[in-house]
Amino acid sequence: MTPEEFKKIGETHQKKREAFKYNINVCTAAACVSLQSEKVKDELASQVKEQGKKESCRISGTGCLGLCASGPLVTINNGQALYGGVKPGDAADIVKSIDKKPVKRLEIPADMPFFARQTKIALEHCGNTDPEVLGDYLALEGYEALYNCLTTMQPVEVIDTMVKSGLRGRGGGGYPVGLKWSTVHKAVGTKKFVICNADEGDPGAFMDRSMLESDPHSIVEGMAIAGYAVGATHGYVYIRGEYPLAIKRLKAAIKQAERQGFLGKNICGTPFSFDVEIRLGAGAFVCGEETALIASIEGKRGTPRPRPPYPAQYGLWGFPTLINNVETFANISPIVRKGADYYASIGTERSKGTKVFALAGSINNTGLIEVPMGITLREIVFEIGGGIIGGKKFKAVQTGGPSGGCIPDEYLDMKVDYESLAQVGSIMGSGGMIVMDETSCMVDVAKYFMDFCRSESCGKCAPCRVGTAQMYNLLNLISEGKATMHDMELLEELCDVVRNTSLCGLGQTAANPVLSTIRFFRDEYLAHIKDKKCPAGVCVIEHKEEAVL
Amino acid sequence: MNEAASKDKRRKLVDATMRRYGHSQYALIETLHSVQEVYGFLDDENLKYVSDALRVPLSKIYGVATFYHFFTLKPQGDHTAVLCTGTACYIKGVPAILSAIRNNFSVEAGETREDGKLSLLTARCIGSCGLSPAIVLDGEIAGQITPEIVVDRIGRMIQNDA
Numbered sequence: 074m075t076p077e078e079f080k081k082i083g084e085t086h087q088k089k090r091e092a093f094k095y096n097i098n099v100c101t102a103a104a105c106v107s108l109q110s111e112k113v114k115d116e117l118a119s120q121v122k123e124q125g126k127k128e129s130c131r132i133s134g135t136g137c138l139g140l141c142a143s144g145p146l147v148t149i150n151n152g153q154a155l156y157g158g159v160k161p162g163d164a165a166d167i168v169k170s171i172d173k174k175p176v177k178r179l180e181i182p183a184d185m186p187f188f189a190r191q192t193k194i195a196l197e198h199c200g201n202t203d204p205e206v207l208g209d210y211l212a213l214e215g216y217e218a219l220y221n222c223l224t225t226m227q228p229v230e231v232i233d234t235m236v237k238s239g240l241r242g243r244g245g246g247g248y249p250v251g252l253k254w255s256t257v258h259k260a261v262g263t264k265k266f267v268i269c270n271a272d273e274g275d276p277g278a279f280m281d282r283s284m285l286e287s288d289p290h291s292i293v294e295g296m297a298i299a300g301y302a303v304g305a306t307h308g309y310v311y312i313r314g315e316y317p318l319a320i321k322r323l324k325a326a327i328k329q330a331e332r333q334g335f336l337g338k339n340i341c342g343t344p345f346s347f348d349v350e351i352r353l354g355a356g357a358f359v360c361g362e363e364t365a366l367i368a369s370i371e372g373k374r375g376t377p378r379p380r381p382p383y384p385a386q387y388g389l390w391g392f393p394t395l396i397n398n399v400e401t402f403a404n405i406s407p408i409v410r411k412g413a414d415y416y417a418s419i420g421t422e423r424s425k426g427t428k429v430f431a432l433a434g435s436i437n438n439t440g441l442i443e444v445p446m447g448i449t450l451r452e453i454v455f456e457i458g459g460g461i462i463g464g465k466k467f468k469a470v471q472t473g474g475p476s477g478g479c480i481p482d483e484y485l486d487m488k489v490d491y492e493s494l495a496q497v498g499s500i501m502g503s504g505g506m507i508v509m510d511e512t513s514c515m516v517d518v519a520k521y522f523m524d525f526c527r528s529e530s531c532g533k534c535a536p537c538r539v540g541t542a543q544m545y546n547l548l549n550l551i552s553e554g555k556a557t558m559h560d561m562e563l564l565e566e567l568c569d570v571v572r573n574t575s576l577c578g579l580g581q582t583a584a585n586p587v588l589s590t591i592r593f594f595r596d597e598y599l600a601h602i603k604d605k606k607c608p609a610g611v612c613v614i615e616h617k618e619e620a621v622l
Numbered sequence: 623m624n625e626a627a628s629k630d631k632r633r634k635l636v637d638a639t640m641r642r643y644g645h646s647q648y649a650l651i652e653t654l655h656s657v658q659e660v661y662g663f664l665d666d667e668n669l670k671y672v673s674d675a676l677r678v679p680l681s682k683i684y685g686v687a688t689f690y691h692f693f694t695l696k697p698q699g700d701h702t703a704v705l706c707t708g709t710a711c712y713i714k715g716v717p718a719i720l721s722a723i724r725n726n727f728s729v730e731a732g733e734t735r736e737d738g739k740l741s742l743l744t745a746r747c748i749g750s751c752g753l754s755p756a757i758v759l760d761g762e763i764a765g766q767i768t769p770e771i772v773v774d775r776i777g778r779m780i781q782n783d784a
Contacts, residue, residue: 103749103750103763104750104752104765106763107753107762107763107764107765108765141753273749274747275747276708276709276710276712276746276747277708277710277751278747278751279747279751279752282749313749314655314692315692315745315749316749352652353651353652354692355651355655355691355693356690356691356692357689357691358746371648372646372647372649372678373686374685375690433709433751434709434710434751434754435713435714439710439752439754441752474709505751507709507710507713507751509713513713518713521709522709525746529746531689
């Protein structure tokens with residue numbers, strides 16, 4: 074297909090849309106679907122029919138609008154009016170008021186900081202396209218970046234663009250994307266592979282799921298561009314089996330792309346061929362680690378192996394393999410389209426561009442956000458997030474899931490980028506951000522994460538297998554008020570051993586939640602050990618002496 | 623007769639998956655997904671069948687099947703409740719919800735009730751943190767739950783059959 078042809082498809086689609094005076098979009102990403110947004114959509118459609126407004130109103134589904142806390146969300150003409158908490162019964166009023174004043178009781182101000190403070194690049198199409206319709210994507214310059222790469226750029230030029238953009242891997246490690254691509258490009262192999270890591274196993278993270286549900290074509294396009302740049306002909310998306318809706322939409326997107334010649338043989342009439350296959354994960358956190366992920370795609374137990382050799386040289390079935398995360402691939406096509414300089418102009422010195430975060434926990438505006446790197450935690454929590462639920466006191470924000478740490482209020486004005494988060498003992502991670510208030514006990518939180526690591530440890534190396542179990546036991550003693558100061562010392566020593574001797578990232582970072590809570594909330598640990606008290610009132614401590622008295 | 627026919631049909635779906643990947647050993651996980659999808663769990667008979675068809679030792683298949691949380695070797699109850707124990711849900715009161723379910727329906731996490739009516743499972747994170755705490759009842763996500771709401775909904779879910 075020539076660019077004129079696919080532009081035309083996009084334009085016809087756009088015209089079809091514009092023929093209607095009111096485009097009513099209903100969020101059909103998982104969070105809203107679980108609040109019955111499909112029913113809302115059906116009811117809106119039947120109301121439009123009933124009230125005779127079929128000529129002027131068009132109902133369609135759309136990707137994640139971000140503010141999951143107020144779902145299901147409905148938007149009219151992409152923001153002319155935004156409604157939250159819509160029930161099927163509200164459909165009649167919404168349709169009735171379409172050419173008059175908006176329905177007051179449902180309205181969400183579109184200029185609230187939650188929307189105004191965001192910069193959307195990876196999420197640029199989320200919420201304004203129908204994820205199941207290719208034409209919608211084409212209307213917004215979809216697949217143009219791929220076409221331009223294939224026809225006007227050499228693979229090294231594409232890699233150069235990535236280097237210049239300063240994009241770093243969004244899966245958590247923050248490895249420079251351009252460097253990774255160029256290593257795979259230079260690696261020698263009769264075959265090469267591109268893998269999209271969509272095994273979002275961190276508890277408290279849902280960025281990848283939302284992106285795949287809202288804009289699957291951008292991931293497919295990003296993978297194809299990566300394939301061209303590194304010289305791969307085959308791509309895999311390794312996606313969690315727990316995300317049925319994301320799998321369904323991604324499958325549909327791959328099929329549509331194949332049919333229109335954006336995937337398959339001789340893409341857009343060029344010699345480049347690339348196809349994408351889906352592989353289902355089966356619920357193992359360790360499979361987020363790249364060598365474990367490769368083992369899983371090969372049909373084996375997902376256990377990591379020592380590196381080097383890195384997958385860039387020796388990956389899937391021994392061939393050079395590029396592995397990037399969903400969000401990384403979502404950034405590729407915007408970077409090619411808008412230019413590396415544009416992307417590099419956003420963010421901080423060493424962390425360029427934007428980052429998608431999943432805001433959750435004790436915060437008013439839970440949902441999906443994309444913010445420029447270098448924004449402060451305070452802005453995220455109190456402006457975009459709308460502060461703590463019920464006016465309670467902020468205690469900590471947890472980033473990076475089981476590999477990250479808890480950041481207390483004295484660091485709220487810290488800029489969010491890879492380096493500063495590492496400095497306070499946490500990590501950027503894939504983007505889960507959980508806000509905790511005064512009712513959370515930090516010892517309990519550390520115990521929770523250690524329980525997670527203990528059960529997710531694959532068992533291959535002893536420090537992780539045995540160490541996480543021992544650390545859990547010690548944390549359990551502390552939380553039950555049965556520990557001594559000696560146990561505390563032992564715990565800190567163990568953290569050091571497990572961190573330095575484990576085989577893969579799971580074990581190497583498993584101590585982070587413990588170390589960061591000990592560092593910032595030592596008094597809580599001491600209260601459990603010395604005073605046999607849980608300051609937050611979460612842990613159950615039996616007081617034997619009192620019972621005797 | 624009917625049962626045999628439906629068994630055949632289900633087997634065909636599994637065969638189709640294996641064929642799609644050319645009966646390659648690499649297709650093991652995809653095949654197990656397929657078995658679990660059509661049979662509800664991984665039973666011995668099917669594991670042996672897959673072992674023969676893909677020429678993978680049964681011991682290795684057992685290793686894979688028990689490594690991944692998604693696979694289950696036990697049949698599920700008529701209804702399932704999957705409680706999310708992700709971080710966001712945890713700090714918003716999952717422990718209390720879990721004990722409420724255990725006490726009211728006498729079922730332990732990861733187990734099926736003796737009468738086979740209810741399976742209670744826990745998930746590491748279902749990615750619905752915006753709705754925390756969340757539970758999946760027979761495939762439908764319910765968000766912002768409390769112990770009372772959950773006990774009520776599970777109660778109604780089980781009673782509907784009676």
